[in-house]
Amino acid sequence: MSVKHALLTLLDRGPMHGYQLRTEFEASTGATWPLNIGQVYSTLARLERDGLVVPAEGGDESQRLYAITEAGHDEVAAWFATPVAGEPARNEVTIKLAFAAGTPGLDVAEVVQIQRRATMKALQDYTRARERAGTDLAWQLVADSLIFAAEAEVRWLDHCEAKLARAAALRSGPRPASQVPSAPAERSGSRR
Structure with missing residues (x-):
């Protein structure tokens, strides 16, 4: 800024x-x-x-x-x-999760959940603030920016959570055939 x-x-x-x-x-x-x-x-x-x-x-x-x-x-x-340079800002959440991912014994999924709860609360606060902005265009624009950034962070946290789950599945290796769910049985009768 x-x-x-x-x-x-x-x-x-x-x-x-x-x-x-x-x-x-x-x-x-x-x-x-x-x-x-x-x-x-x-x-x-x-x-x-x-x-x-x-x-x-x-x-x-x-x-x-x-x-x-x-x-x-x-x-x-x-x-x-002059447009604002597209240099990535140092985002503490990103840095925290990057280091958490490499820290043995840490439940990174819990770190993601803690951040998600905080971001969701902030998103609710920003939404209420936008409603209070009334016709103040400057404050509406700021509130909209904060809302969009919080929404993007939630989407990114969803992405992180999915990557963590895939990484955990790869670490645990293939499941024995006895643990692989079988295909659902077909119903009798035909569908048209």
Whole structure:
């Protein structure tokens, strides 16, 4: 997530101070990604250093207003015109399951189930949040993204579970003929 670009986009709407930026950021994302005020001010300092924002006139003495520069406008336009790189993010669930699969004596299927329960709860929470979003388009889009990501994670966990079952079946080897289920007996009579 680009806090830098999000803050620049908010400043493109008009001058704001750090607390306003934090409040607007959290309102735009439905408070899904809480933003530390220290991160806001350290980002503003870098933006000022890079010539993308400047101190603005107005406001009270206790809170410094910032305004976007022409270079900042150009940075926002470039951000919106550039697709997000398709680099895979470090997903802790993926890493956890990859390491769990190689850990002797660990019930990886249970690790999958623990994650599935947590993801299903998150999915329910995101669905309720989307309903509360009302007509707020920004929050609807964020909630939809979270819902789709959670649904994808559930599908991936289903896939992991199936792979684990196949791997367990291969490890146990072929079953003796006495344990292989026989074909169901045909019913008498014919079907037409």
